[in-house]
Amino acid sequence: MPNNARSQVGKRTALRSLLAYGKPHRRQFALVFLLALLAVAADLLQPYLVKVAIDDNIMAGKNDYRMLLIICGVYLLLSVLGFVFSYLMNNVLQYASQSIIARIRKDLFRHITRLSISYFDRTPSGSLITHVSSDTESLNQFFSQVLLSLMRDGMTLIFIVAVMFHLDAELTLYCLILIPLLFLIAIGFRRHMRKTYQNTRTALSRLIAFAAENLAGMSLIQAFHQEKEQKSRFSDRNRAYFGANLKEVSTNVLFNRSFDILGGLAVAFVTWLGGNAVFHGNIEFGVMYAFITYIRLFFQPISTITQQWNTLQSATVSANRIWSIFSTEPEVRDAAKPVDMESQAVQGRIEFNRVQFYYKEGQPVIHDLSLRIEPGEMIGVVGATGAGKSTLIGLLCRFYDVRQGSITLDGTDVRAIDQERLNRLIGLVQQEPYLYSGSIVDNVRMFDESISREEVARACRLVGADELIGKLKDGYDTRLSERGSGLSAGERQLISFARIIVFQPKILILDEATANLDSHTEQLVQNALRVVSEHRTTIVIAHRLSTIMHADRIIVMRGGRIVEEGTHARLLELRGYYEELVRHSQGSAAGERKGRELG
Structure with missing residues (x-):
């Protein structure tokens, strides 16, 4: 026409x-x-x-x-x-x-x-x-x-x-x-x-x-x-x-x-x-x-x-x-008859089965990737920029759908799960946590009035955010401006961790959540991570390798493929690509420390 x-x-x-x-x-x-x-x-x-x-x-x-x-x-x-x-x-x-x-x-x-x-x-x-x-x-x-x-x-x-x-x-x-x-x-x-x-x-x-x-x-x-x-x-x-x-x-x-x-x-x-x-x-x-x-x-x-x-x-x-x-239809759509998964019954087993994905035809980002993550396991995902780490997470959260293969949660294809239910099962903490205009209470419970203030306060105490909130003029009723300006990056991350506690997802994903934090704030976030990851399947995408050194397993990605896999010690023994990333990370860390000393 x-x-x-x-x-x-x-x-x-x-x-x-x-x-x-x-x-x-x-x-x-x-x-x-x-x-x-x-x-x-x-x-x-x-x-x-x-x-x-x-x-x-x-x-x-x-x-x-x-x-x-x-x-x-x-x-x-x-x-x-x-x-x-x-x-x-x-x-x-x-x-x-x-x-x-x-x-x-x-x-x-x-x-x-x-x-x-x-x-x-x-x-x-x-x-x-x-x-x-x-x-x-x-x-x-x-x-x-x-x-x-x-x-x-x-x-x-x-x-x-x-x-x-x-x-x-x-x-x-x-x-x-x-x-x-x-x-x-x-x-x-x-x-x-x-x-x-x-x-x-x-x-x-x-x-x-x-x-x-x-x-x-x-x-x-x-x-x-x-x-x-x-x-x-x-x-x-x-x-x-x-x-x-x-x-x-x-x-x-x-x-x-x-x-x-x-x-x-x-x-x-x-x-x-x-x-x-x-x-x-x-x-x-x-x-x-x-x-x-x-x-x-x-x-x-x-x-x-x-x-x-x-x-x-x-x-x-x-x-x-x-x-x-x-007239624009979502590319990611719910199944005609979505599978009803009860949160309490979900264990958190994730499987990537020969997954392939591309944003543009002929330019694959993920190549025939297979991965199995057991319930309660903490997985670290590392790799250079463009390796496909964030894309992998986007596919699990169904921001995009796989082109070939499948991703399953407890044996159920994520494409068969209602998106709202899937979003409740997966908690995502990104590098730049987004805070809305409103009180701290509203930001933790995401304006869900069914969640009480007591639950919000308990979640903040568990992740170590209660002390910093107590220092604010109006405490939990302190109103934040757009994007939470006035709070440091670490304080915003602690509030985003409190969200995880409140909504109790079965799977936790951290996408470069500590990339922009100083060492002191990173330690606070690490403590919060230990709390929120307990009894949850956890996937941590890390720029700083110190964040995932104690993970149960580390996945090393390169060019959309898994090239190495194992514990931190095992990967160092291989003397491969992971060791190269560690040396590069240590060099960057030394440069940062030297810069702070000169400053």
Whole structure:
């Protein structure tokens, strides 16, 4: 299917899906339509009342003050009713549109969290932030602006033309000669306005993505003193957005002023035709007044509807992008009938059976790997960068699925286990533990209210985190900022170990968990590790070999294969690749000690 055809199909699918979100609010939209009809009627009847006052009273020479007072009262009443109906219309529409957008945003975030890790490997986080924030806001503008304009301004045009025909059909036909000219101007500006609008949205998206990327990597920017360089790059994107915004504004101003000029010419035209008709007694003066008023009002809704075209285009693009995410299926999916594994019955036996895996076709990362880990066994995994250590763990946690072979837990293929259940059975502590904005209690129990404070405190005591928490101003209620800033790397790791105690997984995985710690903090973490690994199958990926020297077994990986296997002493006796890694590690450690002494 050609790209244009695919794009049109995607737009129709997105539009149908968007309308499906609006179905539960049919009554609110029907009420909005009714209120819009009443508000338009109340506003547009006012010039007609003035026409009645002029022709039937003043020009007729009746000087009926009582009738004039009644007309004034009705005019005031229509003004108040117009305000009330408009107020109610906007509030009902906002309630419906905000409800729809809140549901879309909630569903979008939930869907994103269910996508596989491979999706996030190829999709920038700044782009996803734009989809969740800016694109959903564009959809909000579709309901609150485009839909409102189509209803209110569309009815206004129909009402004006109907009243004008009622007043004088011949003069109305003369006025309608202007409509083709209006459409020519609208069509002429539309393409240019769409282009400037899209340029502005693209520049804004790039600006947001760049800002999100830099805020996430601020520590790296400061470490390499890249503030000036990044500021310069940000300024370039900011200037591009500024320039695109100015072009969009100038285009809109030129479009609006063109309509204003045309409106002025139309008023002059109606005044000339109507004036001649009044002088010759063909129409009444009040009719001419009403015509002039209606023709002035006639241009405003056309201008508004035309301007909403850009908003409609933006909403269509945003809907297409959002539903392209909704249509993305997780690569890692649960089985149709997942195996129900009770936590208490799980022993923790892990088997890798001739596993092969690659991120890109033809570039294997794991080659025909077989490994058996017994329940309660502590396994160390070492190897140079790129050896496949973290990939091995990612396959066990089902961040990715194996391409060939299988991984089993107590004889059950992990692909047959519900992902939520598997995540409860496996506890993962990474090199950079992630802490959320919230209290220490919430971070330990991961906002699970079913876990009591007493359980959190007991877990922190077991891993040695209780003392450091006691030193904080509010103790366990101390609120942490994003990523736990204010706590050292070791303190964050201790809190992540406390999570393990609280959730009691059967398998514990440490992925370079001590790589960035000083020797004193590493000792605290090592003590915590001994506590949390007790009676658990434990896999430790280590940069520092001292971390896994006392493991029951050490797996040495190279190029996606297991090249050596055994205890620390046994591997040293082999005088192979492991010994080379040990010598390299000792040299690095000596360099670190020397650096600290010189410091």
